[in-house]
Amino acid sequence: MAGNQxxxxxxxxxxxxxxxxxxxxxxxNMTLSEEGYPLLDEARIQSYLGDGVSALVERALSCSLSGNADFCLEKTMLKRVTDRYRDIYAANCTKRSRLxxxxxxxxxxxxxxxxxIITNKPMLMTGRMLEHYQIVSFFGIVIAGDSLPQRKPHPEPVQLALRHFQKKAENMIxxxxxxxxxxxxxNAGIAIAAVTWGYTDLETLAEAQPDFIIHKPEELLSIFN
Known part of the structure; x- marks a missing residue:
């Protein structure tokens, strides 16, 4: 498809x-420390990103307690720790993060x-970050991980964006x-450009066969020429 579509x-x-x-x-790690649990290094935490806050905390807490991200946790404890992490992160989500x-x-x-914006991050933190970066005005709609009953990889967030802009799937990337x-x-029938400067290695991205693999932000412009 031509990029201008x-x-x-x-x-x-x-x-x-x-x-x-x-x-x-x-x-x-501040949350784990408060609970008296072992801390995790950034590389391990990075490997748990992508599926939203609940999955992140569950994987991290399981690993901290047992060394195994699939360790079964008691639901009441998991909810308490997740809620505490949300509070701590909401207060600190713009301290060292950057565009x-x-x-x-x-x-x-x-x-x-x-x-x-279509993210699995909760709206509270998403909004604070977009305002902090002074980029919120670029986006006609912001869809966060708690905006809908379903989040990525479910197609519902994409479908909401398409309805908002009154466009078809072939018009979206x-x-x-x-x-x-x-x-x-x-899942949503739209195009995908995978960027390599984030939290997934090139080999893993390539195996998933995106439509485009982008190594530098300026390369994105070539898609739309």
Missing amino acids: YEIIAWDLDGTLSHSLPDIAASL YDGIPQILQQLSHKKQA LIGDSTVDIATAR
Whole structure:
């Protein structure tokens, strides 16, 4: 498809627009420390990203307690720790996070397109980060992990964006850094550009067969020429 047919650009947030890992990891380890549990290194926490807060905390807590991210946890404890992490992260989500180099310029250069955020991050933190980065005005709709009953990789967030802009699936491309984003696009029948500066290695992204693999933000412009 010619790039000029992509009238809607949907962006993932963490690992695509924003290098958010430092604040996520610090907040998660602060939560574990309060509970008296062993801390985790950033690389391990990075491997747990992509499926939302609940999955992140469950994997991290399981690993901290047992060394196994699939360790079965008691539901009441998991909810308590997850709620505490949400509070800590909400207060710290803009401390060390930053936009990747070149992202503000790309958002401006693509501002003639309709743009959206589709993230599994909760709306509270998403909104705070977009305001902090002063980029919220670029997006016609922001769809967070708690905006709908379903989140990525379910197609519902994409379908909401399409309804909002009154466009068809062939008119939309999702830009993200994870296999969750690739699966989301496939499930929704839209195009996907996978970026390599985020939290998933190139080999894993390539195996998932996105429509485009992008190594630098400025390369995104070639899709729309």
